[in-house]
Amino acid sequence: MSAGAAGAASAGTGLIETPAVELSALRFSYKQGRDVLAIDSLTIARGETVFLHGPSGSGKTTLLGLLAGVLQATSGRVRILGQDFSTMSGGARDAFRARHLGYVFQMFNLIPYLPVRENILLPVRLEPARRERLGGRSLDDAVRDIATQLDIAQYLDSPIAELSVGQQQRVAAARALMGSPEVVIADEPTSALDTNRREQFLKLLFASCEKAKATLVFVSHDHTLMPLFSRTVELMEINRAAKVGADA
């Protein structure tokens, strides 16, 4: 399914609520005059699970950074859950991200001196709204529950440095899913997992998103995962800057 078709389909459902993601006339460049991203329009409805793919250097991680408010668009609009990031300060975007988004970083970005438990609990400790979404469960129950599903419960008190890369990736995923965020952004979250663990992780990911009616934007090079998602976006098709680069 193409991005434009998805946008039309979304509009065609007649949903009154605002889309989860809405990009229009988006431009982004790290250096002035050299656009990395140029997307005229992209809309992702709430509850959609989107598989975003493209070759290396096509701007996938940059796009996720813009969706998470980690980067700010050079021009154009990035609206997440109806909030326009281009009009928000860095602090406001941080607060919005803490409340509504879960981000699985490609490099995991775990705090090295905190044990697994504290790393997973960071979002709910920092944002009361995420904690409320635990539904009255204690922090310990919530963290044990998610860690058990990802098969890292036995490492809850271990330092991050003692974990394997795959285990660290699962800790990063658990942290992103804690407190049921409304939008989950995952940057190649299964790249370091074996087949069994990958299935376990995806099962938990989809279950969590379904339970929280969350929108999922998932980046991966593994095309075998494509059928699991409700929608696929090929970045090369919608990113005019990448097209120019490829044509050249």
Add this chain to the structure above:
Amino acid sequence: MMILRLALTSLRSRFLTTALTVASIALSVTLLVGIENVRAGVRDSFAGTIRGVDLIVGARGGTLQVLLSAVFGIGSPSGSVKLSTMERWKAHPAVKWVVPYSLGDSHRGFRVVGTTPEFYERYRFRKDGRIVFVSGRAAVADTEVVIGSEVAEKLGYTIGTPVVVVHGLRDIGTSSHEAHPFHVVGILGRTFTPIDRSVYVTLGGIEVMHQPEAGAGVAGSSMASAEVAGGRVSGGRGQGGTAQKPTARKSAQAAAIIAANKQRAAAMAPPAGTPMVMPGAEPPPGTPLVMPGAEPPPSAMPEVKAAAVAQRVVTKEKLAAPMEAEPAHDHGDDQITAFFVGTKNRFEALMLQREMNTDLVEPLTAVIPGVALGELWQNIGSAEVGLRVIAIFAVAIGLTGMLVALYSSLEARRREMAILRAVGAGPRMIISLLVLESGLLALLGCVIGVATVYLGLFVAQGPIEQRFGLHLALHPLRSMEWTYLAVVMGAGIVIGFVPAWKAYRTSLVDGLSPRA
């Protein structure tokens, strides 16, 4: 709570970096507080060299000359004062006690002081330090000496050790008083003042050893020393028994001179209502200062002239008296270098100083020790300025080192700050976390630094006293030291803002990228 836990966990996780940063801050604080302690210690030690003495009176000269020669044994005295002058002033109603102080001889580089046993009772140093005998007793007989602690230590003297005094401060082998050997009868406790480096004999001892027939007339001189020990009043040299006749006339003369001096001093006294000044305090603004040897103001000249005329009459009477009635006249030997005065009421010290400085009979310089020490400290204050400059450099270097250590430690956590920011930590939390960490490091550094200073003082107090004669007391932190600590804490807290500000100034993705 979350921030404190994060800060503590983070600091613990980087134990080595944290320890090095704290050590750097602690070293800076040790340097700052240590230098300030030494500076204050030197000043206190200096200011506390002499206490309990209201006036030091010497021959006419500069106040500093009198102070330096009498208290510190530095330089040569401006001249000598007749013993009879001291005795005359002893009769002054405002004077409680006088102690003679005679210099000019030495023993193996240590100065010899001729004085009376009252000296050991009256002299005070630092707050209320009294001279104590660690062994033996005060010198009473002409052949007895008391030695300061440093003399005993350096020369290895004990009770009974024979002592030969030489004239002047260097033993050049030509003028030793070998004919009049002394022996040690007392050793004084450590005072950290020039007392430790002095040898004390009786005034009689000084007189006897300067007699050509020294050693032959021990019996006669013992009589003289007995008079000195009992508060000698005759002023004679072994002639106490023959000085009875002129006593009444001398008393009358003394009374006339005191009255004339009072008139003269009153003419120059500050106007009524001027508050009296405690010895050692700065005189109140507007108080006319009487410089030794200065001319009285023109308005006071009639009274001064009248007093001078009265004095001339007394002198004429004295000259007209038969020669045989003058057995106690001055031979030049019954002279002392200075005398210490204690007043009955310390408020009278200033007036007494004026009277002495305008003495019509013998030109004198009376010095209030506290004031003179203050003047002297100002004169030699360049040493203090030097220490202050060193302290300022130490502050600058210490603070820079501390800030570099803190900044490097916090800068290394840029990625961590970016991660925290990415998972929802707001600016307030990031700033609080970094400022709390830097504040904790600075606080820990201050505590360890101050503890190191006190521990160092506790351990090194004895060796410093032994080696440098400098008493560094353990005391609560002074205002300057609190100021240093406040500056260190303030700088420590402020430096925490820099990486926090940078964490928000730089792009979040920079911190999250693998290169960060």
